[in-house]
Amino acid sequence: MLITRRAEFSAGRACSNPALSAEENRALYGGAANPHGHNFVLEVTLEGEPDPATGMVFDLKQLKEIIEREVAGPMDHRFLNREVPPFDRVVPTAENLAREIWRRLAPHFRGVGARLHAVRLYETEDFWVDCFGEGECSA
Amino acid sequence: MLRLTRRYRFAALHRLQAPHLSEAGNRALYGKCANPYGHGHDYVLEVSVRGPVEAISGRVADPRMLDGLVAGQVLGAFQHQDLNAALGAVPTTENLAVEIRRRLLGSWKGAFPGQWPRLERVRLGETPRNLVEVIETL
Numbered sequence: 213m214l215i216t217r218r219a220e221f222s223a224g225r226a227c228s229n230p231a232l233s234a235e236e237n238r239a240l241y242g243g244a245a246n247p248h249g250h251n252f253v254l255e256v257t258l259e260g261e262p263d264p265a266t267g268m269v270f271d272l273k274q275l276k277e278i279i280e281r282e283v284a285g286p287m288d289h290r291f292l293n294r295e296v297p298p299f300d301r302v303v304p305t306a307e308n309l310a311r312e313i314w315r316r317l318a319p320h321f322r323g324v325g326a327r328l329h330a331v332r333l334y335e336t337e338d339f340w341v342d343c344f345g346e347g348e349c350s351a
Numbered sequence: 352m353l354r355l356t357r358r359y360r361f362a363a364l365h366r367l368q369a370p371h372l373s374e375a376g377n378r379a380l381y382g383k384c385a386n387p388y389g390h391g392h393d394y395v396l397e398v399s400v401r402g403p404v405e406a407i408s409g410r411v412a413d414p415r416m417l418d419g420l421v422a423g424q425v426l427g428a429f430q431h432q433d434l435n436a437a438l439g440a441v442p443t444t445e446n447l448a449v450e451i452r453r454r455l456l457g458s459w460k461g462a463f464p465g466q467w468p469r470l471e472r473v474r475l476g477e478t479p480r481n482l483v484e485v486i487e488t489l
Contacts, residue, residue, distance in 0.1 A: 229407060240408055242415060303409035307353050311404065338358040339414065349353070 214329055216257045217275045221288035224249040225304040228293070247291070252309070253334040254283060256317060260326035270326040282316040306335045310342070314349040354471060355411045356399040357418070361426050364391045365434040365442040389433065395476040396425065396451065401489060402468030412468040420462040424454040444483045448475040452485045 227244040228237045237245040256279055260269040292299040292309075302308050310333040321328040331349070334340040343349035366389035367381035377385040384390075398421060402411045434442035438450055452473045459470060474484045 227409075229409070232407075240413075305404075305409040307355070307404045307411055308409045310353065340356050341411070342354040342356070343352075344354075 213261060213269055214257050214259055215269045215272070215275075215326075216255050217272055217279060219254045219256070219276070219279045219284050220251060221254070221284045222249060222251045223287050223289070223296075224291040225299070226293055227303055227305055229303050230301070250335050252287075254279065254313065255330075255332040255334075256313075256328070257330040257332070258321060258326040259329035263325065270321075270324070278317065278320050282320075283313050306333055306339065306341045309333055311349050314343055352401055352403055353411050354399050354401045355414075355417075355468070356397050356472075357414060357421070359396045359398070359421055359426060360393060361396070361430040362391060362393050363429050363432050363434050363437075364389045366390070367441060367443060368435070369441050389435070392477050394429075394447075395479075396421070397472070397474040398455065398470070399472035399474070400463075400468040401471040412463065416462045420455060420458060424458050425451050428454070444475055444477040444481055448473050448483045448485050451475065 224247060226247045227241040228234075229240070232240065234245075256275065258270050258275070262269055287296055290296050292304040294300065296304075298312065299308075302312070310331050313333065314328070314331045317331065318328045330342055330344050332340055332342045366386065367384040368377050369380065372380060374385075398417065400412050400417065404411055429437060429447075434447065438446065440446045440450070452470070455470055455473070463469075469489055470487055471489060472484060472486050474482060476482045
Protein backbone atom coordinates (compact mmCIF):
# COMPACT_ATOMS: atom_id res chain seq x y z
CA MET A 213 0.00 0.00 0.00
CA LEU A 214 1.14 3.53 -0.77
CA ILE A 215 0.57 6.63 1.34
CA THR A 216 1.41 10.16 0.26
CA ARG A 217 1.94 13.39 2.13
CA ARG A 218 2.07 16.69 0.28
CA ALA A 219 4.01 19.78 1.35
CA GLU A 220 4.88 23.12 -0.21
CA PHE A 221 7.87 25.39 -0.09
CA SER A 222 8.66 28.55 -1.99
CA ALA A 223 12.26 29.17 -2.88
CA GLY A 224 14.53 31.24 -5.05
CA ARG A 225 17.19 29.82 -7.34
CA ALA A 226 19.20 30.31 -10.48
CA CYS A 227 19.90 27.38 -12.81
CA SER A 228 23.51 28.24 -13.26
CA ASN A 229 26.46 25.89 -13.19
CA PRO A 230 29.41 27.64 -11.48
CA ALA A 231 31.81 25.77 -13.78
CA LEU A 232 30.32 27.52 -16.83
CA SER A 233 30.45 31.11 -18.03
CA ALA A 234 27.41 33.39 -17.92
CA GLU A 235 26.99 32.97 -21.68
CA GLU A 236 27.21 29.18 -21.45
CA ASN A 237 24.64 29.10 -18.65
CA ARG A 238 22.35 31.34 -20.66
CA ALA A 239 22.63 28.99 -23.65
CA LEU A 240 22.05 25.89 -21.51
CA TYR A 241 19.19 27.09 -19.31
CA GLY A 242 17.68 30.10 -21.07
CA GLY A 243 15.74 32.37 -18.71
CA ALA A 244 16.04 29.83 -15.90
CA ALA A 245 19.67 30.95 -15.54
CA ASN A 246 18.36 34.21 -14.05
CA PRO A 247 17.51 34.35 -10.35
CA HIS A 248 13.85 33.42 -10.01
CA GLY A 249 11.56 31.42 -7.74
CA HIS A 250 8.83 28.79 -7.61
CA ASN A 251 6.12 27.53 -5.32
CA PHE A 252 7.46 24.00 -5.21
CA VAL A 253 5.00 21.23 -4.31
CA LEU A 254 6.46 18.04 -2.88
CA GLU A 255 4.73 14.67 -2.69
CA VAL A 256 6.41 12.05 -0.55
CA THR A 257 5.08 8.52 -1.02
CA LEU A 258 5.80 5.66 1.39
CA GLU A 259 5.16 1.97 0.80
CA GLY A 260 4.17 -0.47 3.52
CA GLU A 261 1.35 -2.38 5.13
CA PRO A 262 -0.94 -1.00 7.83
CA ASP A 263 0.23 -1.84 11.34
CA PRO A 264 -2.50 -4.10 12.81
CA ALA A 265 -2.37 -2.18 16.08
CA THR A 266 -2.70 1.34 14.63
CA GLY A 267 -4.23 0.78 11.20
CA MET A 268 -1.54 3.06 9.78
CA VAL A 269 1.36 2.44 7.37
CA PHE A 270 3.23 5.31 8.97
CA ASP A 271 2.18 8.11 11.32
CA LEU A 272 1.36 11.02 8.99
CA LYS A 273 2.08 13.49 11.80
CA GLN A 274 5.62 12.12 11.98
CA LEU A 275 5.93 12.18 8.20
CA LYS A 276 4.81 15.82 8.20
CA GLU A 277 7.44 16.63 10.84
CA ILE A 278 10.22 14.82 8.97
CA ILE A 279 9.39 16.69 5.75
CA GLU A 280 9.28 19.97 7.64
CA ARG A 281 12.59 19.34 9.41
CA GLU A 282 14.52 18.00 6.40
CA VAL A 283 13.04 19.89 3.46
CA ALA A 284 10.37 22.53 3.93
CA GLY A 285 11.99 24.18 6.96
CA PRO A 286 15.48 24.54 5.49
CA MET A 287 14.30 25.44 1.96
CA ASP A 288 11.17 27.56 2.37
CA HIS A 289 11.76 31.24 1.55
CA ARG A 290 15.44 30.64 0.93
CA PHE A 291 17.62 31.34 -2.07
CA LEU A 292 18.81 27.80 -2.73
CA ASN A 293 22.12 28.60 -4.45
CA ARG A 294 23.27 30.76 -1.56
CA GLU A 295 21.58 29.39 1.52
CA VAL A 296 20.93 25.66 1.12
CA PRO A 297 23.89 23.32 0.58
CA PRO A 298 24.66 21.46 -1.66
CA PHE A 299 23.10 23.95 -4.08
CA ASP A 300 26.10 26.25 -3.74
CA ARG A 301 27.86 23.54 -5.81
CA VAL A 302 24.97 21.58 -7.37
CA VAL A 303 22.65 23.28 -9.87
CA PRO A 304 19.19 23.41 -8.23
CA THR A 305 17.23 21.97 -11.15
CA ALA A 306 14.03 20.12 -10.27
CA GLU A 307 15.92 16.88 -10.86
CA ASN A 308 18.74 17.73 -8.47
CA LEU A 309 16.26 19.05 -5.90
CA ALA A 310 14.30 15.80 -6.03
CA ARG A 311 17.49 13.78 -5.59
CA GLU A 312 18.61 15.89 -2.63
CA ILE A 313 15.16 15.56 -1.05
CA TRP A 314 15.38 11.79 -1.52
CA ARG A 315 18.80 11.75 0.16
CA ARG A 316 17.49 13.75 3.10
CA LEU A 317 14.35 11.67 3.59
CA ALA A 318 15.41 8.11 2.82
CA PRO A 319 17.37 7.45 6.07
CA HIS A 320 14.19 8.06 8.08
CA PHE A 321 12.45 5.12 6.45
CA ARG A 322 14.91 2.30 6.95
CA GLY A 323 13.91 -0.44 9.34
CA VAL A 324 10.63 1.24 10.33
CA GLY A 325 8.08 -0.84 8.40
CA ALA A 326 7.43 1.80 5.76
CA ARG A 327 9.99 2.56 3.07
CA LEU A 328 10.38 5.59 0.87
CA HIS A 329 8.73 4.77 -2.47
CA ALA A 330 8.73 8.00 -4.47
CA VAL A 331 9.57 11.67 -4.33
CA ARG A 332 7.61 13.84 -6.73
CA LEU A 333 8.51 17.50 -7.01
CA TYR A 334 6.31 19.94 -8.91
CA GLU A 335 8.19 23.00 -10.08
CA THR A 336 4.95 24.32 -11.55
CA GLU A 337 1.57 22.70 -12.17
CA ASP A 338 2.82 21.81 -15.64
CA PHE A 339 6.31 20.52 -14.85
CA TRP A 340 7.37 17.88 -12.36
CA VAL A 341 9.89 15.13 -11.76
CA ASP A 342 9.60 11.76 -10.04
CA CYS A 343 12.28 9.61 -8.57
CA PHE A 344 11.67 6.07 -7.46
CA GLY A 345 14.08 3.88 -5.59
CA GLU A 346 17.45 4.30 -3.99
CA GLY A 347 19.61 3.45 -6.98
CA GLU A 348 17.45 5.31 -9.46
CA CYS A 349 17.54 8.54 -7.54
CA SER A 350 21.20 8.62 -6.70
CA ALA A 351 22.55 7.17 -9.97
CA MET B 352 17.18 7.70 -13.59
CA LEU B 353 14.37 10.14 -13.10
CA ARG B 354 11.07 10.73 -14.79
CA LEU B 355 10.27 14.23 -15.99
CA THR B 356 6.74 15.19 -16.94
CA ARG B 357 5.47 18.24 -18.75
CA ARG B 358 1.80 19.14 -19.19
CA TYR B 359 0.33 20.76 -22.31
CA ARG B 360 -3.14 21.81 -23.40
CA PHE B 361 -4.93 22.00 -26.72
CA ALA B 362 -8.53 22.54 -27.76
CA ALA B 363 -10.02 20.54 -30.61
CA LEU B 364 -13.25 19.42 -32.23
CA HIS B 365 -14.35 15.86 -32.81
CA ARG B 366 -17.27 13.62 -33.54
CA LEU B 367 -17.17 9.90 -32.84
CA GLN B 368 -18.34 8.20 -35.99
CA ALA B 369 -17.14 4.82 -37.22
CA PRO B 370 -17.33 4.72 -41.02
CA HIS B 371 -18.48 1.09 -41.12
CA LEU B 372 -21.55 1.84 -39.00
CA SER B 373 -24.88 3.45 -39.87
CA GLU B 374 -26.08 6.64 -38.21
CA ALA B 375 -28.19 4.50 -35.89
CA GLY B 376 -25.25 2.21 -35.23
CA ASN B 377 -22.98 5.13 -34.37
CA ARG B 378 -25.67 6.62 -32.18
CA ALA B 379 -26.04 3.31 -30.34
CA LEU B 380 -22.26 2.93 -29.90
CA TYR B 381 -21.13 6.46 -29.10
CA GLY B 382 -24.29 8.17 -27.78
CA LYS B 383 -24.11 11.97 -27.79
CA CYS B 384 -20.45 11.82 -28.87
CA ALA B 385 -21.88 10.95 -32.32
CA ASN B 386 -23.92 14.15 -32.60
CA PRO B 387 -23.68 15.27 -36.24
CA TYR B 388 -21.92 18.64 -36.03
CA GLY B 389 -19.24 17.61 -33.56
CA HIS B 390 -18.21 19.05 -30.24
CA GLY B 391 -14.97 20.03 -28.58
CA HIS B 392 -12.71 19.44 -25.62
CA ASP B 393 -9.83 21.09 -23.84
CA TYR B 394 -7.40 18.20 -23.98
CA VAL B 395 -4.68 17.98 -21.35
CA LEU B 396 -1.58 16.11 -22.46
CA GLU B 397 1.16 14.87 -20.13
CA VAL B 398 4.39 13.72 -21.73
CA SER B 399 6.81 11.85 -19.47
CA VAL B 400 10.41 11.12 -20.33
CA ARG B 401 12.92 9.05 -18.42
CA GLY B 402 16.65 9.26 -18.27
CA PRO B 403 19.74 9.80 -16.17
CA VAL B 404 20.49 13.25 -14.82
CA GLU B 405 23.19 14.82 -17.02
CA ALA B 406 26.20 15.79 -14.94
CA ILE B 407 26.73 19.29 -16.36
CA SER B 408 23.15 20.48 -16.73
CA GLY B 409 21.64 18.63 -13.77
CA ARG B 410 18.68 17.76 -15.97
CA VAL B 411 17.09 14.70 -17.56
CA ALA B 412 16.12 16.69 -20.64
CA ASP B 413 16.12 20.27 -21.84
CA PRO B 414 12.47 21.24 -21.41
CA ARG B 415 12.78 23.61 -24.36
CA MET B 416 13.56 20.66 -26.64
CA LEU B 417 10.56 18.74 -25.35
CA ASP B 418 8.36 21.81 -25.73
CA GLY B 419 9.56 22.27 -29.28
CA LEU B 420 8.90 18.65 -30.15
CA VAL B 421 5.39 18.70 -28.67
CA ALA B 422 4.61 22.07 -30.26
CA GLY B 423 5.74 20.89 -33.67
CA GLN B 424 4.31 17.39 -33.64
CA VAL B 425 1.19 17.67 -31.49
CA LEU B 426 -0.01 21.17 -30.70
CA GLY B 427 0.61 22.43 -34.21
CA ALA B 428 -1.29 19.49 -35.65
CA PHE B 429 -4.28 19.46 -33.31
CA GLN B 430 -4.74 22.87 -31.65
CA HIS B 431 -8.08 24.32 -32.82
CA GLN B 432 -8.46 21.57 -35.40
CA ASP B 433 -11.17 19.14 -36.41
CA LEU B 434 -9.74 15.83 -35.23
CA ASN B 435 -11.89 13.84 -37.65
CA ALA B 436 -9.99 15.52 -40.50
CA ALA B 437 -6.61 15.57 -38.75
CA LEU B 438 -6.48 12.01 -37.42
CA GLY B 439 -7.49 9.46 -40.07
CA ALA B 440 -9.11 7.24 -37.43
CA VAL B 441 -12.12 7.54 -35.17
CA PRO B 442 -10.93 10.33 -32.86
CA THR B 443 -11.46 8.58 -29.57
CA THR B 444 -9.10 9.62 -26.78
CA GLU B 445 -7.40 6.23 -27.19
CA ASN B 446 -6.72 6.71 -30.90
CA LEU B 447 -5.59 10.28 -30.33
CA ALA B 448 -3.12 9.18 -27.64
CA VAL B 449 -1.73 6.48 -29.93
CA GLU B 450 -1.28 9.05 -32.72
CA ILE B 451 0.43 11.49 -30.33
CA ARG B 452 2.81 8.72 -29.27
CA ARG B 453 3.52 7.84 -32.91
CA ARG B 454 4.22 11.48 -33.78
CA LEU B 455 6.52 12.01 -30.79
CA LEU B 456 8.51 8.84 -31.42
CA GLY B 457 8.73 9.62 -35.14
CA SER B 458 10.60 12.87 -34.46
CA TRP B 459 12.21 11.89 -31.16
CA LYS B 460 15.78 11.55 -32.45
CA GLY B 461 15.62 15.01 -33.97
CA ALA B 462 15.03 16.48 -30.54
CA PHE B 463 16.97 13.96 -28.45
CA PRO B 464 19.67 12.29 -30.55
CA GLY B 465 21.33 10.44 -27.64
CA GLN B 466 20.39 7.18 -25.95
CA TRP B 467 18.49 9.16 -23.30
CA PRO B 468 16.00 10.57 -22.51
CA ARG B 469 13.36 8.20 -23.80
CA LEU B 470 9.62 8.63 -24.03
CA GLU B 471 8.07 6.80 -21.10
CA ARG B 472 4.42 7.77 -21.06
CA VAL B 473 1.73 9.71 -22.89
CA ARG B 474 -1.27 10.56 -20.74
CA LEU B 475 -4.20 12.30 -22.37
CA GLY B 476 -7.25 13.74 -20.66
CA GLU B 477 -10.25 14.47 -22.85
CA THR B 478 -11.94 16.01 -19.83
CA PRO B 479 -10.80 15.95 -16.20
CA ARG B 480 -12.81 12.72 -15.90
CA ASN B 481 -11.65 10.77 -18.97
CA LEU B 482 -7.96 9.83 -19.05
CA VAL B 483 -5.96 7.38 -21.13
CA GLU B 484 -2.29 6.43 -20.86
CA VAL B 485 0.15 4.78 -23.21
CA ILE B 486 3.21 3.47 -21.37
CA GLU B 487 6.45 2.44 -23.05
CA THR B 488 8.52 -0.56 -22.04
CA LEU B 489 11.97 0.91 -21.43
